[in-house]
Amino acid sequence: xxxxxxxxxxxxxxxxxxARHHPExxxxxxxxxxxxxxxxxxxRHVWAMGGFxxxxxxxxxxxxxxxxxxxxxVEPQAMSTAKLSPQMIEDLEMLxxxxxxxxxxxx
Numbered sequence: 001x002x003x004x005x006x007x008x009x010x011x012x013x014x015x016x017x018x019a020r021h022h023p024e025x026x027x028x029x030x031x032x033x034x035x036x037x038x039x040x041x042x043x044r045h046v047w048a049m050g051g052f053x054x055x056x057x058x059x060x061x062x063x064x065x066x067x068x069x070x071x072x073x074v075e076p077q078a079m080s081t082a083k084l085s086p087q088m089i090e091d092l093e094m095l096x097x098x099x100x101x102x103x104x105x106x107x
Contacts (some may be wrong), residue, residue: 022028084092 019025
């Protein structure tokens, strides 16, 4: 359901109207504010975040020496290209002409 749904809008308007005219509105608001006040962080969340921090530290300690001592070995590479025979060049030319709209194919 979307927020602009007329059914939901009608329900929300009805509830807001009843909330404005509630006889014990102040007590309800105080109860709600007391219920949603900030609670202390759960200890398991602190341990979980501490575990992630410890794992990141161990990973960093193990990777940094390897990254600093790594010297790239650049070997000269020779590039060789295959030579095309005259027959292969003619075949490639014929293949390139197959997709054209021209009817004249000279050799």
